[in-house]
Amino acid sequence: MRRETLLNAAIALGLLAVPLWAWSAGEPFTITLATRAAILALAGVGLNLALGLGGLVSLGHAAFFGVGGYAMGILAHHAQTFAPLDLGLFTVAGTKSMPVIWLTAMVFSALAALAIGALSLRTSGVYFIMITLAFGQMFYYFAISWPAYGGEDGLSIWVRNGFPGLNTLDPIQFFAICYVLLMAALVLSAVIARSPFGLALNAARQVPQRVETVGIPVYRVRLVAFVISGTITGLAGALFADLNRFVSPSMFSWQLSGELIVFIILGGTARLFGPVAGACLFVALEHWLGGLSDYWHIYLGALLLGVVLFARGGLIGTLAGREVAHD
Amino acid sequence: MTEPVLATHGITKRFGAVTASEEVSLDLRPGEIHALIGPNGAGKSTLIKQICGNLRPDAGTVTFLSADVTAEDTVARARRGLGRTFQISALAMEDTVLQNAVLGAAGASRRAFSLWRPALTDRSLRAAAEEALERVGLSDYAATRTAELSHGQRRQLEVAVALTLKPRAFVMDEPMAGLGTEGSQTLTAFLDTLRHEAPILLVEHDMDAVFALADRISVLVYGRVIATGDREAIRTDPAVREAYLGEEA
Amino acid sequence: MTLLLFLEQVLNGLQFGVMLFLMAAGLTLVFGVMGLINLAHGSLYMIGAFAAAATAAATGSFLLGLAAALAAAAAAGAIVEVAVIRRLYPRDHLDQVLATFALILIFSEGTRWIFGSFPLFLDTPPWLSGPVTLPGGIQYPLYRLALIGVGLAVAAGLFLLIARTRLGIQIRAGESDREMIAALGIDISRLYTLVFALGAALAGLAGALVGAIQSVQVGMGEPVLILAFVVIVIGGIGSIKGALVGAILVGLTDTLGGVLLPLLFGVFLDPSAAMSIGSALASMSIYILMAAVLVVKPQGLFG
Numbered sequence: 001m002r003r004e005t006l007l008n009a010a011i012a013l014g015l016l017a018v019p020l021w022a023w024s025a026g027e028p029f030t031i032t033l034a035t036r037a038a039i040l041a042l043a044g045v046g047l048n049l050a051l052g053l054g055g056l057v058s059l060g061h062a063a064f065f066g067v068g069g070y071a072m073g074i075l076a077h078h079a080q081t082f083a084p085l086d087l088g089l090f091t092v093a094g095t096k097s098m099p100v101i102w103l104t105a106m107v108f109s110a111l112a113a114l115a116i117g118a119l120s121l122r123t124s125g126v127y128f129i130m131i132t133l134a135f136g137q138m139f140y141y142f143a144i145s146w147p148a149y150g151g152e153d154g155l156s157i158w159v160r161n162g163f164p165g166l167n168t169l170d171p172i173q174f175f176a177i178c179y180v181l182l183m184a185a186l187v188l189s190a191v192i193a194r195s196p197f198g199l200a201l202n203a204a205r206q207v208p209q210r211v212e213t214v215g216i217p218v219y220r221v222r223l224v225a226f227v228i229s230g231t232i233t234g235l236a237g238a239l240f241a242d243l244n245r246f247v248s249p250s251m252f253s254w255q256l257s258g259e260l261i262v263f264i265i266l267g268g269t270a271r272l273f274g275p276v277a278g279a280c281l282f283v284a285l286e287h288w289l290g291g292l293s294d295y296w297h298i299y300l301g302a303l304l305l306g307v308v309l310f311a312r313g314g315l316i317g318t319l320a321g322r323e324v325a326h327d
Numbered sequence: 328m329t330e331p332v333l334a335t336h337g338i339t340k341r342f343g344a345v346t347a348s349e350e351v352s353l354d355l356r357p358g359e360i361h362a363l364i365g366p367n368g369a370g371k372s373t374l375i376k377q378i379c380g381n382l383r384p385d386a387g388t389v390t391f392l393s394a395d396v397t398a399e400d401t402v403a404r405a406r407r408g409l410g411r412t413f414q415i416s417a418l419a420m421e422d423t424v425l426q427n428a429v430l431g432a433a434g435a436s437r438r439a440f441s442l443w444r445p446a447l448t449d450r451s452l453r454a455a456a457e458e459a460l461e462r463v464g465l466s467d468y469a470a471t472r473t474a475e476l477s478h479g480q481r482r483q484l485e486v487a488v489a490l491t492l493k494p495r496a497f498v499m500d501e502p503m504a505g506l507g508t509e510g511s512q513t514l515t516a517f518l519d520t521l522r523h524e525a526p527i528l529l530v531e532h533d534m535d536a537v538f539a540l541a542d543r544i545s546v547l548v549y550g551r552v553i554a555t556g557d558r559e560a561i562r563t564d565p566a567v568r569e570a571y572l573g574e575e576a
Numbered sequence: 577m578t579l580l581l582f583l584e585q586v587l588n589g590l591q592f593g594v595m596l597f598l599m600a601a602g603l604t605l606v607f608g609v610m611g612l613i614n615l616a617h618g619s620l621y622m623i624g625a626f627a628a629a630a631t632a633a634a635t636g637s638f639l640l641g642l643a644a645a646l647a648a649a650a651a652a653g654a655i656v657e658v659a660v661i662r663r664l665y666p667r668d669h670l671d672q673v674l675a676t677f678a679l680i681l682i683f684s685e686g687t688r689w690i691f692g693s694f695p696l697f698l699d700t701p702p703w704l705s706g707p708v709t710l711p712g713g714i715q716y717p718l719y720r721l722a723l724i725g726v727g728l729a730v731a732a733g734l735f736l737l738i739a740r741t742r743l744g745i746q747i748r749a750g751e752s753d754r755e756m757i758a759a760l761g762i763d764i765s766r767l768y769t770l771v772f773a774l775g776a777a778l779a780g781l782a783g784a785l786v787g788a789i790q791s792v793q794v795g796m797g798e799p800v801l802i803l804a805f806v807v808i809v810i811g812g813i814g815s816i817k818g819a820l821v822g823a824i825l826v827g828l829t830d831t832l833g834g835v836l837l838p839l840l841f842g843v844f845l846d847p848s849a850a851m852s853i854g855s856a857l858a859s860m861s862i863y864i865l866m867a868a869v870l871v872v873k874p875q876g877l878f879g
Binding site: 051057059119120122123125126127129130131133134135137138141142144145146147148254258261262265269295296297298300301302304305308309312 | 607613615660663669670671673674675677678679680681682684685686688689798799802805806808809813852855856858859860863866867870871874875
Binding site: 191192194195196197198199200202203206207209210211212213214215216217220221224 | 379381400401402405406411413417418419420421422426427429430431433434435437438439440441442443444445446447449452488491492
């Protein structure tokens with residue numbers, strides 16, 4: 001078996017073992033940390049599809065994370081205030097059901113990704129980076145200036161949403177939900193990477209003109225990838241909001257978009273488990289360094305700079321060798 | 328006379344004050360190799376781009392299989408069966424040789440938006456890809472990363488990817504570039520048989536290959552076709568000798 | 577709305593626009609000459625503002641504050657270029673984004689460490705305070721008028737620099753053909769450091785000038801950076817002229833949108849709904865402008 005496959009299995013088991021240990025030891029805070037890592041990893045897995053496989057450096061994925069978060073916030077808000085959501089022509093009752101919320105989050109983040117992607121994929125390179133960043137910021141300012149759902153203060157949800165047959169208030173059960181969704185997204189990513197579509201997307205990153213000359217429209221391939229990518233990140237946003245029982249415009253912040261890319265790079269670009277390793281590392285650093293110093297972002301910055309300048313394979317690349325060299 | 332497979336009708340392209348193509352009319356007939364030669368800067372690349380759909384001519388039309396394709400992009404022309412090879416190898420270097428060929432097969436069978444089944448174990452894609460690799464003699468390298476291929480092997484893979492499209496016409500931009508004598512001879516022999524499958528518009532600097540292969544030759548100078556004819560006619564054409572070969576007529 | 581109020585908003589938009597130009601000019605120069613996308617440009621803006629506020633507080637002189645802002649931002653730019661940025665020129669955009677994102681983290685937290693989390697304040701100097709009466713009877717703050725003047729003067733200076741000086745010739749050569757400037761015997765690495773420091777100084781100047789009408793705090797640079805990106809997308813990358821036109825368009829759209837959209841919705845909606853929908857849409861107006869430019873001219877107006 002390849003070393004990377006073994007390493008992936010170790011990461012997957014490790015992310016499962018830590019909260020299980022914490023559960024038996026009665027340390028719910030550690031379970032929450034692991035849940036946070038799993039959710040951020042899921043958001044990163046979404047981005048990795050566009051960035052790692054497709055080479056689309058999106059600095060605006062917080063837009064989809066936030067749309068997912070607000071889908072949860074708005075539905076749950078209407079459910080807890082018993083005021084139906086008035087859409088003009090008809091009204092919709094709020095809901096506290098996770099599956100319904102997830103579906104809504106995914107549909108709306110897919111639509112957002114379709115709109116942003118359709119515009120920004122008309123360009124490439126630096127333009128694409130700047131435009132996705134700008135559109136992300138647009139959602140941020142919109143959320144701040146739209147007073148109906150808390151504006152700058154955000155929305156608090158009093159009780160975590162429910163999942164049929166599970167007690168989501170129990171940290172380990174909520175972790176299990178997030179973990180299963182993360183694994184499902186990883187399987188989906190692996191399947192897509194091997195499919196003809198994945199082959200075309202990956203080739204479009206390397207030689208777009210070749211892909212076009214075999215009759216494959218690069219723009220459409222990238223747009224489909226961008227939409228799938230945004231949808232997965234949107235689902236992660238809904239879970240993140242449920243973890244915190246709170247949504248605010250900060251879910252749309254450009255820092256978050258940057259951090260999602262950081263997960264991928266810390267873990268290892270173009271690696272299936274890169275965002276998982278990166279998100280776990282990030283949450284661990286945030287916890288330990290954040291406990292040591294209020295200014296832990298300095299150390300994070302220095303580490304990131306070191307990885308970019310000197311260790312381009314990231315964590316997985318360093319441990320598993322450079323099988324997926326990137327240039 | 329048989330209907331040409333691919334033709335340009337008076338296409339003109341200007342970049343500011345520079346006329347890169349001026350009233351170029353060329354045709355490619357069934358079963359032939361039509362070579363396009365000309366000194367550097369004659370506008371060969373610009374012409375190829377207009378034929379393949381990367382550039383829109385300012386005036387004139389391009390027809391392919393009796394259809395006016397002037398307004399169509401590269402993708403649409405490829406789907407009609409225009410197989411192209413690049414002057415500088417345009418291959419996915421991180422991918423294996425087989426993956427590059429399978430990509431072509433996926434494009435040809437309109438399967439590029441299939442998300443579920445693995446591409447490399449799909450029987451029909453793989454069969455089409457392996458057949459193309461076999462024909463150019465790259466079967467043994469299927470699992471090799473393209474970046475590790477020699478220059479000549481990359482040229483072969485370029486041709487193989489084009490073959491997976493089962494094209495109705497080929498446009499080859501300097502396929503011999505950078506090949507040694509032996510490599511050129513092998514490829515020349517291969518192209519010689521390929522013309523019966525689909526005609527080839529061949530842009531080439533290697534004059535041995537051109538004179539060995541071409542049924543007809545067109546000479547492009549300063550964006551204009553100054554002569555079209557068979558090998559003998561071109562060899563003896565005074566305008567060609569003067570403008571292209573740099574000899575006094 | 578009266579005509580006077582409208583004209584005042586136009587001036588506000590112009591003032592905002594020329595400040596955005598100072599940011600966008602540096603970004604677009606650095607991209608045009610070195611091919612680098614620099615997210616940390618907003619940090620240089622912040623450094624300028626902090627240097628100005630700290631120096632003005634210590635010396636009581638606004639002009640010394642401005643000089644300190646220019647010097648500090650240019651020095652920070654030069655140091656960062658030599659230490660980090662230089663290694664990024666041959667790298668792909670992803671690496672550039674990440675490394676400069678890392679620089680933002682370092683600069684922001686470093687500034688918080690030194691100055692704390694509370695905002696600093698930079699006062700406008702007495703000789704630039706108070707309103708002036710413009711032709712037509714518009715009362716307008718003198719300081720903001722001065723910002724427009726300084727911004728336009730810097731823009732003119734920059735055009736002259738690029739059109740007329742040796743450095744400008746080298747910059748233009750660097751934009752069109754990197755090998756040529758090596759062939760001309762120009763010390764490329766010195767040129768790059770110089771261009772980067774120049775861009776940094778412009779950002780620092782903008783930070784200091786704007787710092788006197790807003791609070792000086794950590795994180796102030798990035799929203800402006802993102803707006804400068806919008807400016808560049810609209811104007812076309814690498815074009816100083818595009819940056820100027822784009823900046824003024826964005827400044828006017830943002831300012832006028834914030835005033836006019838709520839009024840527009842007030843025509844057919846009740847005042848509170850008009851205010852909330854209008855201001856929410858106004859917050860999106862410049863991005864909608866950017867989207868419109870992308871649809872019509874994906875390479876920007878002057879790209």
